[in-house]
Amino acid sequence: MARCRCSGRALCLCLLPFLMMSHLLVYIMVTIFVAMSYTPEPKPLTLPLHFIASGASSNSGALGPHPLHEFWNLRLVEGALWNRLQHLKDRENNPILRVNTTGGMFPGTENTSMHENDGSPLCKPYHLWASHLPDFNTMPEQMKDFVLSMHCRNYTLLMNQPDLCKGQDTKADAPLLFMAIKSQVGNFENRQAIRETWGRTGWVQEEAGGERWQVRAVFLLGRQDITTGPHPDLGALLQLESRLHKDILQWDFRDTFFNLTLKDVLFWDWLYVHCPQAHFIFKGDDDVFVRTGALLDYLDKQYAPLQRKTKKVRDDFIVGDVITNAWPSRQPTAKYYIPESFYKGVYPAYAGGGGVVYSAALAMQLREVSQWVGLFPIDDVYMGMCLQRLGVSPSHHPGFLTFDLPEAKREVPCAYRKVLLVHKRSPKEMLTLWRALKAPLDEC
DSSP states (O other): OOOOOOOSSSOOGGGHHHHHHHHHHHHHHHHHHHHHHOOOOOOOOOOOSEEOOTTOOOSSOOOEEOOSSOSSOOSOOOOSHHHHHHHHHHHHTOTTTSOOSSSOSSOOOOOGGGBOTTSOBOOSOOTHHHHTOTTGGGSOHHHHHHHHHTTOOOOOEEEOOTTTTTTOOSTTTSOSEEEEEEOOTTOHHHHHHHHHTTTOOEEEEOTTSOOEEEEEEEEEEEEOOOSSSOOOOOHHHHHHHHHHHOOEEEEEEEOOGGGHHHHHHHHHHHHHHHOTTOSEEEEEETTEEEOHHHHHHHHHTOEEEOGGGOEEEOTTOEEEEEEOSOOOBOOTTSTTBOOTTTOOSOOOOEEEEEEEEEEHHHHHHHHHHGGGSOOOSSHHHHHHHHHHHHTOOOEEOTTEETTOOOGGGTTOGGGGTTOSEEEOOOHHHHHHHHHHTTSOOTTO
16 A cells, blocks of 8 residues: 655645545535524515504504604713713613612612712712823813813802792792893892893783783802902802892802803702792893893793693793704814813704793703713703703794894894893893883884
8 A cells, every 4th residue: 555755845645635625524514504594684674654553543544653763772872981971871770771669750860989988979079080081181171170070069058048939839929930040259240230120039020011920030159260360259249249139049169161050950959949839940141131021921821721720831841042953162272162082972952051941840850860961061051961861852932042133233122022032241231221121112
């Protein structure tokens, strides 16, 4: 029997047929396995835009809409810091996946990783988030400050007005309109001009000469920010103002632009305790001008009529200058700059923060849902994020001019005939405009 010999450099020719046959055999086996395990993908069912679900009946023949997208998306689409943190919150508090055993709307809102062992809030700089932002050291200071403290939302109330709604415990006696105006410690002139014009408290008559309604106003302040330069201590003057007018709410956080969101969440907590019976809430800045009488006319028509002539405010009522499909500013020098490493994606629909009106019932819902929506540096965008999770869409009203009138019309009284709010106005302009608008505008 002949014997094959193989050199160290070449494969023995007598083994080649066996090697080739083994490769062919493996190929055949793999092919058979794939063919047996393959299941053709079913052709996707194409639904019309409207359809009747099986088992449903419709005498009118009308077809109900079917959802075009997932009802609840659990996939993390974007990888920025805020998106990642909020993704975890959304999963934890998903009302579909979590069973509510306590009866509240949004269970599991506590984030124990952000609290000390005794449960007290960990409201000192939290550098963990900064370590997840590769460009943190190049960010503007206000963005850095926000990142380090965005886990904090419990602050001491330095000035309180617990009796502002005292004696108005029923809906009949409660303020029709409760004005929460964002201000800063040094804006004494703005606050006084508002008190003398559109922010007067007490009984205010509708502009059309209709009913008179209770109106209350309060100013929302943080602690004076003295880190941006030399500033005199205005604390004593503010104390005097608060004792005189009894309309100052001040919390112990730095009053910066990116902390305006705190004024919303802290005010909702205050409202829940001290004035939940109010009908409508106005939230705005101290440099806007409001035609309060005209706004009362409008709000009086927003009640949902019920049986026996009783009336109720719609729970989901919110109106303002609605902005849709807005994207974050990526210019580092811009006031509204949001780095891409912090947030990605389009903003939800929101009402411009210069001035917005919503029902007190919605304020209570916003208070609850805000506990599981991470703080965001821009206050009106943050409210849009909360509304999105409540399934509420803000309504646009052309009378909310948060971007002002054309310059040529700003001093023409007739130009304000259909205006409910305009931004922005100095204290002197508020007083001048208030006097000018006292004359009837019907003759315009």
